[in-house]
Amino acid sequence: MLKRSIALAGSVALLGGVTGQVAQADTRKAAAISAVQVEWADAEHTNIKITWTETTPVANTLSLGTSGSPVTTEFGVSPVGADNEFIIDSASLLDSAGHSSTADPAAKSWIVVAADGETSARSADFDRFLYQPSGVTVSFTADNQISWSIPASPNSVQDDPLDVPSQLRYLVIRRLDPDPASAGSACQNEDVATTSTTTGVVAPNGQPYELSVNPDNEWGARLGPVANVRLATSATISAPASSPYGGNTTITGQVTGRSLQISGPPSDPICDEATIGVPNQSVVLQQRTSSTAAWTVVGTTKTDATGKYTAVVKNPGHREYRVVPANTGGVGAAAHGAAPTASRAVRAITRVVSAKFIQPVITYGTKPQAYLWVDPAGTQQAALQFKNASGVWQGVMYKTLYAGRGIATYSWNRRGATQFRWWVPATPTADATYSGIFTLTVR
Secondary structure (H helix, E strand, C coil): CCCCECCCCCCCCEECCCCCCCCCCCCCCCCCEEEEEEEECCCCCCEEEEEEEECCCCCEEEEEEECCCCCCEEEEEECCCCCCEEEEEHHHCCCCCCCCCECCCCCCEEEEEEECCCEEEECCCECCECCCCCCCEEEECCCCCEEEECCCCCCCCCCCCCCCHHHCEEEEEEEECCCCCCCCEECEEEEEEEECCCEEEECCCCCCEEEEEEEEECCEECCCCEEEEEEEEEECCECCCEEECCCEEEEEEEEEEEEEEEECCCCCCEEEEEEEECCCCEEEEEEECCCCCCCEEEEEEECCCCCEEEEEEECCCCEEEEEEECCECEECEEEECCCCCCCEEEEEECEEEEEEECCCEECCCCCCEEEEEEECCCCCEEEEEEECCCCCEEEEEEEECECCEEEEECCCCCCEEEEEEEEECCECCEECEECCCEEEEEC
């Protein structure tokens, strides 16, 4: 748990035997004050000892100066005849804004010792900096552990008499639902590690949880950034049974999983596991050419806020597809992956790029030229058909294509408008198809 709260409220706590004493009137000549020193009074770095020298014993007022503020904040009085020493709890050293620490590494503070407000001296600058990381980044190791990291703490005031770099620690805590089968369980906090490094790993526990990295130094402790670690559990996949060869194929689905939901007051939070559509989950689309072929990666997409995903691919021929929810990390959130979905077969249909007459209107006795362009481009033997007077499609001729293209020239002696179409046979990579209908008019 955190070392101690740094958000103390109420009056200043004075230690060291001077609490409650009242400054006595002193009519003597003003004393010269010098050599104001500050240091930690204990090994726990809880109390600060302030010492100074003066030429004549007088009552002294002690104040905290802060960069950016034109005034000092008085926090104590040392009476006439007392030792030139004052001890105060560091968490009670409040500035004019009521802060005992700051997240600004450039902020400076100092102690001012004054004699009846006439003469004064100040200590060297020190910081009251308690690092607040901007966020915790989580990712996955090769053995499926969560790896966390935070930005390194910036440097603060140089030659700081109260600086204790060895005191900067990070308390890593995992919060979870201790009884997932029941609703409304009090959250359970697990102390994962106390470390002076800005990186670490957390072993999986089979549950969703909230991971927090909390800074702790000589100025106290503070709640740090958190990351929500989810578990993807399953995914669905939907795709058309077929699509044109080389055309777009849209594959959709949803990833669901378990997430930790926290409610209630911060002092007594309630944790519940919930099944959700996992947002921002990486989804790897895979394909194979047959049920015995190896799976290969097509690409990666991500789920939306509701866990749904969409992948659009060009149809390369008959394929089986599946998706694999992958381990996904980032700033403030991570999700464990899940097993692949069942496979979904998508057939390819030969795509007719163009089917037409070179001249759709000709004079009687002129030979028409029927054009065809298909993909995949091969040596298919396509059949040209027309619709006879009975409304039945009837063959005219076959044409062997070259690189998927061909022009059929033939005799046609029927006046008026006649509908035509091409039939294109199947290939190893695409099924057979008919072209759209196109018309020849003979005048």
